[in-house]
Every structure is written in C-alpha cells, then in structure tokens.
Amino acid sequence: xxxxxxxxxxxxxxxxxxxxxxxxxxxxxxxxxxxxxxxxxxxxxxxxxxxxxxxxxxxxxxxxxxxxxxxxxxxxxxxxxxxxxxxxxxxxxxxxxxxxxxxxxxxxxxxxxxxxxxxxxxxxxxxxxxxxxxxxxxxxxxxxxxxxxxxxxxxxxxxxxxxxxxxxxxxxxxxxxxxxxxxxxxxxxxxxxxxxxxxxxxxxxxxxxxxxxxxxxxxxxxxxxxxxxxxxxxxxxxxxxxxxxxxxxxxxxxxxxxxxxxxxxxxxxxxxxxxxxxxxxxxxxxxxxxxxxxxxxxxxxxxxxxxxxxxxxxxx
Numbered sequence: 001x002x003x004x005x006x007x008x009x010x011x012x013x014x015x016x017x018x019x020x021x022x023x024x025x026x027x028x029x030x031x032x033x034x035x036x037x038x039x040x041x042x043x044x045x046x047x048x049x050x051x052x053x054x055x056x057x058x059x060x061x062x063x064x065x066x067x068x069x070x071x072x073x074x075x076x077x078x079x080x081x082x083x084x085x086x087x088x089x090x091x092x093x094x095x096x097x098x099x100x101x102x103x104x105x106x107x108x109x110x111x112x113x114x115x116x117x118x119x120x121x122x123x124x125x126x127x128x129x130x131x132x133x134x135x136x137x138x139x140x141x142x143x144x145x146x147x148x149x150x151x152x153x154x155x156x157x158x159x160x161x162x163x164x165x166x167x168x169x170x171x172x173x174x175x176x177x178x179x180x181x182x183x184x185x186x187x188x189x190x191x192x193x194x195x196x197x198x199x200x201x202x203x204x205x206x207x208x209x210x211x212x213x214x215x216x217x218x219x220x221x222x223x224x225x226x227x228x229x230x231x232x233x234x235x236x237x238x239x240x241x242x243x244x245x246x247x248x249x250x251x252x253x254x255x256x257x258x259x260x261x262x263x264x265x266x267x268x269x270x271x272x273x274x275x276x277x278x279x280x281x282x283x284x285x286x287x288x289x290x291x292x293x294x295x296x297x298x299x300x301x302x303x304x305x306x307x308x309x310x311x312x313x314x315x316x
Contacts, residue, residue: 060288065281077288086264087272087289093179094268098247100183105243106236109191113198114224128199132192139189143256146185147172175265178258182266186253190246194239201235202228241304248297269293 060077062070081087112131116124134142149157152170161168171177205228213223229236251270254260260267260275269289277286 056287057291059283060291062284064283066283067281070284073284077285078292080285081288081292089264090267090269090272093264093266094248094250096179097183097250097266097268098244100180101186101247101250102240102243104183105187105191105194106239108187109194109239110198112191112195113202114228116195117199117202128192128196132196134189135193137189139253140256142189143185143253147257150181172258173262175262178262178266182250182254182257185257186247186250189253190243194243197235197239198232201232205231237305241301244300244304245297248293248300 059070061072061074063073064070081091115121116128116131118124121127149155150171152158152168158168168177171181209227209231210223213227218226249270250268251274254266254268254271255274258266260271270293273286273289273293276282276289
C-alpha cells in the first residue's frame with residue numbers, strides 16, 4: 001500500500017519592521033519630540049500673546065498712565081464702566097451699530113449670493129467681482145471717499161439727490177442720520193465678502209435635494225426654507241459670528257467719518273478705548289474696556305455657535 005506524504009514549505013514568520021534605529025519608540029519619547037517641535041511656536045505665543053494679555057489684565061486694575069508710578073485701584077475701572085453714563089451710552093451705541101449692521105449685511109449678502117448663483121444671469125461674474133472689490137479697498141480710504149461723496153457742498157451723491165428733489169443736508173453731522181450712514185458704508189464695504197462665502201456654501205448643496213423637493217411639489221420659497229437654509233447652517237454660523245465681531249470692533253471707518261460724533265452718537269467701544277488710552281493716557285481704563293469688549297465678544301460668539309450648532313444637529 002503506497003503512502004503519500006505531504007511536504008510542507010518552510011515556515012515563515014512575519015515581523016513588523018522596526019522603527020528607524022532598530023528600537024521601538026516609546027510614547028513618552030514621541031511626546032517629547034512633539035513638544036520640542038512645538039517649542040518655538042509656544043515661545044512666540046507666550047511672549048507675544050499670553051504675556052501681553054496678562055500684563056493688560058493687570059493694568060486694568062490700576063490707574064496706569066504710561067508715565068510714573070502705578071496705583072492699584074482694584075475693580076474701580078470696571079465699576080466706572082457700568083456706572084458712567086457716557087460709557088454706558090457708548091456701549092449702547094456699539095450695540096446699536098452691531099444690531100443694525102449684522103442683519104442687513106447678512107440678508108443682503110445672502111440675497112446677492114442667491115441671485116448670482118443663477119446660471120442664466122448674464123454677466124454674473126462681472127457682478128461678483130464688482131461687489132467684492134470694495135472689500136479689498138482700505139476701509140480708511142473708502143471712508144474718506146464716502147465723506148466727500150456725502151459732503152453737502154461738494155458731494156457728488158448729495159448733488160444727485162438734490163437733482164431728484166431730495167435735500168439730505170450733512171448727514172454725518174446729524175445725530176439721527178450719522179449712525180445709519182456709517183452702517184450703510186460698512187455694509188457696502190463688507191457685503192461682497194460675505195456674499196462670496198455664501199456662494200461657496202450654496203455651491204456645496206447637492207442638486208439632488210432640490211430635485212427631490214421639486215418632485216414633492218415644493219415651490220421656490222419652500223425649497224429655500226427647507227433645503228437651502230438648513231444646508232447653509234455652518235456658513236450662516238461663520239458669517240454671523242464674523243460680522244458680529246467686525247461690528248463690535250468698528251473703529252477706523254467711524255474715526256475717519258465722524259470721530260464718534262455728533263454728540264457721541266456714533267461713539268463705539270473701540271473709539272472709547274482709543275480716546276482713554278491715547279488721548280487721556282488712562283491705560284487702566286482703556287485695558288478694562290478692552291477686556292469688557294473681549295468678554296462680550298466671547299459670550300456672544302459662544303451663544304451664536306451654540307444656537308446654530310443646535311440647529312445643525314436638528315437638521316441632521
């Protein structure tokens with residue numbers, strides 16, 4: 001009886017290649033290497049961001065002027081911020097500027113983005129460029145130009161309005177019209193940037209969603225409300241937070257056009273910081289105002305992020 005034997009090949013065992021150097025790398029060693037590579041950036045952040053912020057926080061509890069000795073005043077600067085009627089009016093003007101600028105810029109940019117994503121619109125790229133160009137112009141230069149355009153004597157815009165029978169007068173020196181005017185200029189300056197962001201968000205929405213909505217009988221308004229807005233949640237979050245922060249930090253345009261006047265009707269927090277720190281040399285008060293503005297910006301940004309984040313989860 002013949003027997004058959006099955007021959008097995010040589011047994012090969014696989015061994016993972018050793019790290020460079022022939023020895024395994026410990027997790028602790030990897031951490032030390034990572035920290036070593038991050039050390040230059042950490043040193044720069046500590047020297048030019050963390051340390052100045054801590055120094056400014058210390059100054060906010062003093063009466064520092066930049067000259068001579070400093071005296072510790074505790075919370076006196078912060079108490080003054082919320083008790084001085086002039087500073088309270090400044091906080092109110094800043095809030096008014098933010099409330100007027102943010103929704104107008106948001107709605108206007110979204111409307112323009114929806115219009116300029118229409119492929120049947122002739123010359124849409126030309127319109128996109130024309131609307132975006134003001135954003136890349138210096139805000140101070142744009143403010144100077146608008147100041148001349150609105151001049152009641154030599155302003156081209158006021159001349160055209162007079163031709164239409166509208167005598168607007170010097171709107172930049174009118175306490176009623178000064179704030180809407182500077183807000184209008186800010187919207188003109190920034191709306192193109194927000195429009196481009198919305199266009200990018202609209203282009204990411206799948207066409208299949210619109211086709212499905214059309215098959216369900218949804219009209220243009222329902223498609224916008226049930227498809228476009230939910231899909232733009234992340235873009236809306238960015239634009240709202242960005243526009244709100246820009247409004248809270250408004251300075252150069254207002255400084256050029258009105259210098260905070262007339263009668264402090266356009267005075268913003270950053271204008272007040274500038275005047276307290278560089279004109280009155282009250283660095284303690286200026287830094288206290290800076291930290292109040294920082295805290296308000298942080299709180300409002302977190303509220304917006306939480307609100308839009310919740311909406312995005314509900315849509316998902």
